[in-house]
Each structure stands twice: as structure tokens, then as C-alpha cells.
Amino acid sequence: MASTLKCLSVLVLAFLVIDAANGQGLKLGFYAKTCPNAESIIHKTVASYVSYNPTFPAALLRMHFHDCFVRGCDGSVLLNSTSTNQTEKAAIPNLSLRGFSIIDAAKAAVEKACPGVVSCADILALSARDSVAMIKGPWWNVPTGRRDGRVSTIADAFIHLPPPFFNVTQLKASFASKGLNAKDLAVLSGGHTIGISACASFSQRLYNFTGKGDSDPSLDSEYVPRLKSKCKPNDIVTTAEMDPGSFKTFDSSYYKIVAKRRGLFTSDATLLDDAETKAYVRSQATNNGPTFFKDFAVSMEKMNAIEVLTGNAGEIRKHCAFVN
Template sequence: MFRTAEKMATKSILAALVLLSILGTSAAKPWGLKLDYYRSKCPDAEAVVQRVTYQYVSRQPSLAAGLLRMHFHDCFVRGCDGSVLLKSPNKDAERDAIPNLSLRGYEVVDAAKSALEKKCPGVVSCADVIALVARDAVSVIRGPYWPVPLGRRDGRVSKALEVFTNLPSPFANIAVLKQNFLAKGLNVKDLVVLSGGHTIGISHCSIIHNRLYNFTGKGDFDPSMNPSYVRTLKKRCNPNDFATIVDMDPGSVKNFDSHYFNVVAQKKGLFTSDATLLDDPETKTYVETQVSTGGSSFARDFSDSMIKLGFTQVLTGKAGEIRKKCAFVN
């Protein structure tokens, strides 16, 4: 059964304390976001989003990974402004870019927004809905819970080409990833912590084909991968298979936990961007610490980094708009 009102009230109090400890009592003001932003305008906004998210994710738990990924992809391109939701008649919006073609969960965001429009028309932004849905989806599968300061406004621009220059690539090495995250105000710890979101992710054979069969153009596999794991993956992904699904966190893909770091430590990270976490002293130390402590700090660290991610280049005040439908500008 979903959380009772009493439990949620406790969570909200703890969430507020966590937010204050991370950002300081006045730190949220420069961004114009705050936990009680909709208190007078739409007091039930979070409850509405939470209810819709639960309805979808409880029936299809794999949506949690998709919704978390959508929030991440949204924030890394033009900031957390809902631009990833926009459709373009010319198929040149963010959602049309190759890295975003596999995004899932648009129907959850649309359903939550539709419910909000019936209750509080023209009040709650699609950008806020994505941020809330991502948090609530993870919470439904018993993952970490974090406070989501609200008040984001929706962007009016969405360009596919900007996805390639802003979104971290699964083929990137640690130096490039650090640059990607720094450009968004996120540090090295945030990089390794948020990579832990792959604990519930899936991918396809197409993304790892070169790592298995032609890493240097000589028909070899990536030497940074565990050879036994390469053999296992080859049994699942034959040379001509680009569609079969592969778990990011084999053995624990349905659980939001720290097992992902065990996988990385064993050199079984699916992407180059996972494997390269062992190439930097700080990220490697974090990986090893989570392995040795059974992930004692991961839930807390993930919550902290998700809060920071949610502040990325937000639009507030009179910037942007509040879309009536998330796929279209007003």
C-alpha cells in the first residue's frame, strides 16, 4: 500500500531539514524555488502528482528508471525547464534526438499534468511535474526520497542538436564526464553518485556492440571489461543483435540500491561511462567505499545530488511560461 498521510507528513518534515542542511536556510532564494511554492496556488499539487505516479509505476515498476532518466535528460539540456517534453512538427526537438528516442514515461507526465489542470489550471509547470514524478517514481519502488523545491517555469525552446553537446554520453571517458557535470554546477561526487541511478536502468545491445566485438577496430573487446562478463554479454548480444535488452545492474535491476557500485568494481559496468568511474581517484574511492560499507551512504548521497540536479539552470519569475499541455508551447 502507498504511504499514509502521516508517513508522508513525516517525510516532508525530514525532507525540509535535508534541504536546509544542503543549501542553507536562504540558499534556495536565488533560484526562486521553495518547498511550499504552491501552498496557496495549488495546495494539493504534490499529492496529485504522487497519486498519478503511483497508479502508473505500481503497475509497471520499470517506468521508475525511465522517469528518472527523463528528469536527468531534461535538466542537462537548457536546464530543468521541461524542454525535453516539447514536440516539433519538423522532428527537431530534444525528444527527437537519438539519445532521447528511448525515453519512456511521457504518458505519466501528461496524466499528472492533465490532473493538475483540472484542479488548478495554468498553475503548475511541466518542469515541476517532471521533477516530482521522478522523485515519486523512485519512491514507489522503495528508493530514496528527496525534497523537491518548486517554482520552475517551462522553456519555449527545444533543439535536438543541443542534446549532443550537453547530455553526458555513455561512450564518454571520465575527463569528459567531469566537464559535462561541472558545466551544470555539479561536482565529481555528484557525477559518481548520480551514475548510481543506473541501478534500475536497462539498455540495448546496440550501445555496447563495439565494447564487445570491435573496440579498437580489430575485432577485439574492451580490455577494461571483465572477460567473463564479456562472454556472458556475447551470449545475450550476438554480433548482429542490436535490439535485445541488457540490464545496467545485473542481479539487482529491480531494486534501487548500491549494488551498481559492486558491478562497476567488478569491471562489469555496461557503458564506458560506468567503467571509467574507476579511472579517477575520487570516483574510484566512492565506488570502493559503497562496496565496502554495503552502500551505507548511497541513499542519502543520491538524495542530495538529485536536489542539486533539480536546480540546474531553472527558469523562474517571468521567464518562460506555464504550459497548458506539456508537449506544446502556449
């Protein structure tokens, strides 16, 4: 009898682990009874920032992606470093993240209404969705109930965040490790339709691609001079629009740019090196991206459920930058 109970306990634990990995435990309107105005408070706070700075949606979307790809969507990217630990924030890919003040403001407003109830991880997931919708982008469901992680290390960020110089094989492997497929890769790359990048993130493609002072042959040769006029060698200050002329508007024009071989990053250009991702780029580069918004919503719903903490796991932080 004891042996049978032990086996059942192991099976239950296994199912709980599988459920957590697949985002189970989340549900729409999770705070309906415990903090009924939570989502409207978060929406109002985000809107107050986006109304005066329409570049914030790109920042929040990027932050959400960087959070979910490292230890899952647990708000670990929000934690400050301490004297004994460098957190994800300290990793080079995260040094240019913006929008932490928005999450802090939303958290403060929610804490005032419902102390100790709403997680920072949920606030980030909702803020990313709401901000994109505010610039006429797609809307997707964000089931809530995430808990905040207590662990954040610089090493995890370096290991799990796919860098802009990854090729399509490496990108597919990175996404697959998070339960996302090649279509999700092509779709979520479309998030580059908004936002800017530091020249340093792609200048090697302009000036020293193979170490011989050459340019990346996969980059449109007529576009190279235009980028060079903006980004000088070793420039670490200047930025460039990822979707020129439309970087504050969420639309499908990113795919037209990639199809013309004018994507800023190797990770953009390499979408043309795989049959499935190439087909998706070309399908969305015509007729104003016929399925892009719908596809983006589906892929975001998958992404924001990556390795979430639910139930009694993690904690509900009092302040998003610090563990309790």
C-alpha cells in the same frame, strides 16, 4: 543620478541571472496556496503507473536527467517536434526515453484541479523523485516553482548530454559545466542501479572496441561471454539489465558491479580511472553502500535546480508536449 540608477539596474539584473543559474526562486511548497493538492495529485498519478510497471522509475529518473542537462530543468525534453523544428526528443539519446504518458496524465490531472498553475518541469522533477521512492529508493527535497522553457532543439541534446562512451575526464567536464562535481558524477551514476539498456549502446565494447574485432580490456573478461550470449553483433532490439538481478530495485549494488569491472558502459567503467570517483565506488561497493542514499538525495537536489526558469521567465504550458 540617471547614471547611478542605470548601474543599480545592471547590478540587480546580474544578481537575478546568478540566482536563476543557482536555482533561486524555487521553494518547498511553492503551490501551497495556488494549487494545494498539486503534489498529492502528481504522486497519486505516478503511483498508479508504477504499481503495474516497476520499470517506470528508471524511465522517469533518466528523463529528468536528460531534461536538466539540456537547457536546465525546464521541461524542454517533453516538447514534440514540429514541421519547422526537431526538438530534443528527436536526438538519438532521447529516442529510447519512456514515460511521457505519465507526465501527460499528471499534467491533465493537475490542470483539472488548477488550470495554468503547475509547470511541466515541476511535474517531471516531482515524478522522478516520487517514483524512485516508490521502489524503496531515497527521498529528496524538490523545491518547486520551475517554469517551462519554450525552446527545445535536437542540436542542444547532442551537445549537452554526456554519451555512454565518454571517459571520466569528459564526464567530469560535462558535469562541471552544470555545477556538479566529481562526487556528484559518481553518485548520480548510481542511478544505473535501475533500468535497462539497448545492446547497441555498449556492443562496441564486446565486439569491436578498437576496430580490430576485440573487446574492451576494462570489461571483465569472464563477463564478456555472458553479454555476448545476450547481445549479438548489430543487435538493435535486445536489451540488458544495467544492474543484473536488481534492475527494478534501487540499491547500491551498482557499485559492486562497477568494482568488478562489469558496468555496461564506458561511462560506468571509467569511474575507476579517477582517484575520487574510484574511491567513492569502492566505498559504496561494501557494507551495502553506507552513504549512497543520503549522497544521492544531495546530488539530486543539486541537479534538479540546474539553470531553472523562475519568476516571469518561460511559461506554464497547458500541455507538456506543446508550447502555448
